[in-house]
Amino acid sequence: MTTLPALSVHTAGNAVPPLDPELEGLIDDLTGIHPGIDLILDGIRLIALDRHQQGTTQLLTVTLAGSADGTDVLTAIGHLVARITNPDTNPSLRTLTFDAQKHVQMAGECLVFALSNHHLHQHAANASGAIHTD
Template sequence: MSGPFPSTEGNAVPSVDGTDLGDTLTDLDGIHPGIDLIRDGVRLLAHDRLDVNTTQVLIAALAGSADGTDVLAAIGQLVARLTNADTNPALRHLPLDVQKDAAHQGFLTSFHLGDSELRNSAATANAALDH
């Protein structure tokens, strides 16, 4: 969603190129089409001209939802799915102890990324934008 102000040099949204975010997006290039879609989405969000309300909604949707329904939790849940032989047939040929260890670590990833403590900073930033 675009904000109410026209784009001019003085108020243009700066590029992520040459920043930590831009470098990370570059490093993730070509791993998988799904990751490329995520990269494109992150770049779009970073370059879009937003208003305060949309910014708040995005912060909550990315990592600041009080109930854990955000992108951060979804990534944790995806890691758990990818590390479980029941939901990822590519792992089924591995020894059972390896499968169990991978599934356990994936569960822990999902558990930790779903922790409400992880959302406190994003939620606090979101609240700070209420004026």
């Protein structure tokens, strides 16, 4: 019985390419605003440059932005914005006028409503569903 040489899939032609200029520029522009944002950006960079299996790609796609029930990162970011724009959960806003407080809070709540729209998540869900893992 002869053994065939192992085929390597880790060739230059199969390498994960570097970040595209748009994503790299966006990450660069957002770096240094807050340590929490830097952690999020590190996660985005890691996910973008990591080698994924099809199943992982499918799961990441739906987890980032494609959950029908709002259990995804995009919805979590919306809820985070709503939290930091609410004077009840962000004391720094309490020095604003009452009208300004309500305007800021309503804008954050409107963002959650907009990001919770199932149509917004449908594209990522469609992409995830189109990946057939056997």
